[in-house]
Amino acid sequence: MSNKVIHAIYNDDDVLMDAVKKTRAAHHHIEEVYTPFPVHGLDKAMGLAPTRIAIASFLYGLTGLAIYTALINYIMINDWPQDIGGKPSFAFYQNMPAFVPIMFEGTVFFAAHLMVITFYMRSKLWPFKQAENPDVRTTDDHFLMEVGVHNNEEELVSFFKETGAVEVKVIEKH
């Protein structure tokens, strides 16, 4: 089994989009696409599944709301129901308006931070991570599509040359 891949490099996002559509139509499996900036509609053209991070964030928000509600209910109502400036600490609902700012901020805090951490984990990003950049120009002004080679090297090279690639390289991957 060879681990050869094709690196087709483009210098225009419109050309890239067309190439991605052609590659999908020709049933070549796209391993990865590297771009210097978000290309609108690229995920749809590649057929990537929609993200579920918003759903995760909603659940984190509910978690935060539950935690902060339980926390303040325990502290202010159950543990030491003091009379502080005449506020009614007899039951949670009686003093609830005073707790809403905390419950709101707790919800946002959990929803935001846990979502960001989820994003980092799912995209495998951390401070000392080795950059996975196949070509330095892809962070500046070039677009790169990576397609696996399965004993069809010549066919693939000519295919990608025709899609408007400025450069087509065959790379041995480790």
Add this chain to the structure above:
Amino acid sequence: MYTFSSKLKTFSLILMVLGAVGIGIGFWSAPKTTEEVEKILSEDTHGHHAQVAHDAHDTHAVHAEDVHHDDAHKEHVEHVLHQLQNKPWSAFYVACIFFMLISVGVLAFYAIQYAAQAGWSPILFRVMEGITSYLLPGSIIFFIVLVLSGMHMNHMFTWMGEGVTDPTSEHYDKLIAGKSGYLNVTAFLIRAAIYLVIWNLYRYFSRRNSIAQDSSEDNSYHKKNFKLSATFLVLFLVTESMMSWDWIMSLDPHWYSTLFGWYVFASFFVSGITAIAMITIYLKSKGYLEQVNTSHIHDLAKFMFGISIFWTYLWFSQFMLIWYSDIPEEVTYFVTRIENYNLPFFGMLVMNFVFPLLILINTDFKRLSWIIVLAGSVILFGHYIDFYNMIMPATVGDQWFIGVPEIGAIAFFLGLFIFVVFTALTKAPLVSKGNPLMEESKHFHY
């Protein structure tokens, strides 16, 4: 061109007729004398009595203890008589101001879209212009109600009562007398006329320019409308704030709140956006707005969602600040509402916040017509209740009930609203040709 379907026309006419009958029954069945009130009260359970004398109008409540029981009872009966006589008026007033402000909310949204040069919304401009066409008839009826109040046909505005500013009168109210420089009938009516004229003039000229732009060679009318909208928005914010003091806050003349104007604004702004979304979906379902796609609906739904939360933010800010500091002169406003209007007061919070929050947070849901219609109906009803809660406790106190007069008034104004709006929609093509942003709007995709 849109043609007003005969079914919808008949439906709106039926609503108007039934509504008018309901309004008539409301006025006819309101008690005229204290004897009738005695009868109504004796049918009620006892114990209810004593409580009533205490809350509601602070001016009267003080007496209850020391004065002879008969006097107290007589005063109480008179108090209830005024409340019951106010009931049909207030029911009419709430529905009247609610539907008028929906069209004002749409007008503000329209002006914002123009001034912001939004690229997505021009395809909906004619729908918005259709809805704002209700502003003229709506404001005429509303102004008549204000004039009738000024002529003492009802007791909704207690500061209009006779003798309240006269130190020798038994009705003298020092607090109101101190505000009479602002709260007097002449100034009140002049101010109301100014607000309504400004809004109607903007509506008239922006519509005229919009139609003229269709057959124009250049963009001059569009530019005129841009400047007009920016000017209107400045004037609108001032008049809107003052309108809320005059028409709603002055019903409780002993109470004041600084963010009240924005709160009222958020309430009718979200209702207006909801009305745009629902009428757009209706027209699209009839095949009149082919180029309106789910992305336009999605954008409107985002506005419904966002402004619903904005409304809640203002509602809570107003409530929580007053609840927290609990200053007696301010807090009576919420005490009467929580004690006497518990279900409507907290029910509207569920309808205007919890329901839209949970249903409109989902991107896929925001593209489904039936979800928008469902959420929109709840939001519109919720904001009717919101206006009900702002107005009724001041005018009818604990004698409130959503019965024939209230439903009749809603039906009447809903029928009139549908009739006027859909008639206006037939007057011009539903998609204007001249707007320079129209091409972008037609291909809007989110």
